[in-house]
Every structure is written in structure tokens, then in C-alpha cells.
Amino acid sequence: MSPKPVRSASPKPITIAKMSTPARRRLMRDFKRLQEDPPAGVSGAPTDNNIMLWNAVIFGPHDTPFEDGTFKLTVEFTEEYPNKPPTVRFVSKMFHPNVYADGSICLDILQNRWSPTYDASAILTSIQSLLHDPNPNSPANNEAAQLYRENRREYEKKVQSIVQESWTSDSEDEEEPDKKS
């Protein structure tokens, strides 16, 4: 079984709110750059009608238990972006020492080490590298952290099951505001 192709960056033009703010301008630039110079293994695009809310996909990195997984995330920016980090959450089920049960992520650059020099592309690639390089010292999921430290085989088995789930859960996921009513 191979992973289903994932809807990538939508080619439709994005509606820009009338009042352009630095955050919105910057997000347009971030999106343009993601399209022109896409980093390997990640993709992301604003949702229709809302440049502040993005859908993203991270492909599990090669040579890791996450390989072949297609993990969906939401990235929610505020008007303070890029001075403040966005809120990033896995929508797909995740089993990882630094991901909470609700999908939110414990990653220093999304919290106290955020730098305004990061852009959407850097955020997604940092999360991708967190997948194969967990930090068991700041666990968000105790079971995952413990298995990662003490029973790597069991850890990998659990990860593989969420990898498989990541392919199938895609089909029910049509609640995105894609369709114009």
C-alpha cells in the first residue's frame, strides 16, 4: 500500500483582506516562497478566504519510523506574526515524545526561542526534523518518551500504526472549507 497523493498548495488565487497588515503581507510572501522554492517533504497553503489559517502536510522523513506518513497540520497565525510564533497542531494522529494528545507541539522555536527570522517554510521543516530527532527531555507524551528511551522497537511499532492511519484518515477529511457554497 502506498500513501495517497496529498492535495498540495491550492493554485486558486487567495482573497486578500482589504486592509493589508504586515502579518498578512508577510504571509503572502511566505506562501509565494513556499511555492517557488518548496522544501523537500513539506507543503502548506492558506485556507480559502483566510490567509491567517494554513493547512500543511509533513511527509515522514526517510530512514525514520515516520517514513511514508503524510501528516496533516494546521498553522494558525496572528496579526503579531512574524514577531510572535503561530500555533501549530497536528490534525493527523501523532505518536511522538514532543506532541501532546491534542496535536499541539512542544518545540522551543514555537515558544520561547521563536525568532522573527523564521518563516512558514522554516517552521514546517523544523517540525519535520523534530519527527526524527525527538527531545525526550521535554516530553509532551510520556508514553512515547518512555518507549523512545527504553523500548525502541515498541516505539517504532506504535509510530508505524499512526503512519498507516495517516493515509486512511484523509478521506473523511472533507470538512475543510474547500467547496464554495
Add this chain to the structure above:
Amino acid sequence: MAEAFNFDPDKNYDEATMEQQRNIEKEISANQALVSFQIDFDTVSADYSKEDETYLGKIQDLKIKYKCVRRTRGDGNCFYRAFGFAYLEQLLTNQVDYARFKEVATRSKDELVSLGFPQFTIEDFHDTFMDVVEKVGTPCTTKELHETFNDQGISDYLVVYLRLLVSGYLQKKADFYQNFIEGGRSVKEFCNQEVEPMGKESDHLQVMALTSALGVAVRVVYMDRGESGQCNHHDFPEESSPSVYLLYRPGHYDILYS
């Protein structure tokens, strides 16, 4: 009575902390301008109780030497914002230094990129920074500059760029600055933790770096609990003739006018 705290291992406490932090920030921003109008020292005295003789005495001392103050918002960015406003305000009427500064500012982007900063995002901040520098060179009034610095979006971009300049300068001179960094951190780690993130307060090191990076001399006047009755000051770099005057009260910088 407070409820007993039950640790929930599945709960993301980082987000709760950040939410609380955001609420504090909101309250501050509702009450303080990013950069205030000029105010006199009697208004500053009102910050203190009548019994606070140490501070009130020091305000009298300031009153002799300086004309007035502009407050900046206490959001952790006050040093950068105070410096930025005070210096650009000066450049409104100093064409010689303006030309010098514009060149330094223009060049700075390539320097940062050559130090390894990501070009794409640096450009974004640099463009906005240069827009404001350009504006200062066209006939621009203090009022317009003041409005620009109170436009949160632009104002914060200026702060970010000044932070990046500090980070770049510290990293460029890492051999020297390493000696001042505590906690066994590298200069790069220090910059990632203490310089680049918005809202991180500035210490001597950041003041030294920014004044050196831009070639601008600053006098910091300290108003603390020291018993001398007078405010001490320190010039960055030492023995320079300062063009920007900042008032430091523990944890906060405002602008002074002589």
C-alpha cells in the same frame, strides 16, 4: 480558596502559560503608547509616592540637566524602541549623520546575510526599516515619525531589525563577546534566547552591540536606589559624545531630552 493543582500529563501547559502572557501584554498595550508624547518631570514624579525621597530627589537632579522625557511601552522592547525613535528623531535635523547612517543601514542587510541569516526574512525587515529611514530623509516631521513609531506593525518591524543588527554584531565579534556571556552559552545561543525573540529585555551587552554596530553614541542615565542623590550615567562607547540620551530605571528605558 485556590483549587488544588492536579498535574494533567496530557495538557499542554506551555500554551496555557503563553495565553496568560498574551493577556498581560494586552493589558499593557491598552494602557501605554509605544512611544509617548514629551512629558515633563513633574509627571514622572507622579509615578512615585511622596515618601519615596530617593527617587523624587533623583528626578529633581534630572530636572536640572534635562528638559523632558518620552516614555516607551514596557513590553521588553523598550531599549530598541527608545533608541530607534530617539536616534531617528535626531536625524530629522542632522543631514551629515543621516547620510552616514543611511549607508550603514543599507549595507547592513548584506552583512547579516553573509553571517548566515536567512535572506528571505531579513529582506522583509530590512525593506521596512529602509522605508522608514527613507522617510526620515524626505521632509518629515517629528509628528510623522512619532505616528510611525506608534503604528504597531511598522514599529515592531523596526524593533526586530534592530534586534537582528545586535545579534549579527555579537556573532561577528563572538570572540570578544563570549567573555561576557553567562551560563555556559555560546554567543549564538545567547542571541537565539535573549536577542532575537521579541519582548526580551536588553542588558549592557545589547546596548554595547547596537551602539557599536550603528556607530551611534548613547548616554544611559541610571535612576536607581543608590544613595548619592544624583543619577549616574554611562556612555556607550566610553568617552564618546553621546547623541542619544536614555533614562534607565530598573528594567526599563525611556528617552531623555537635553
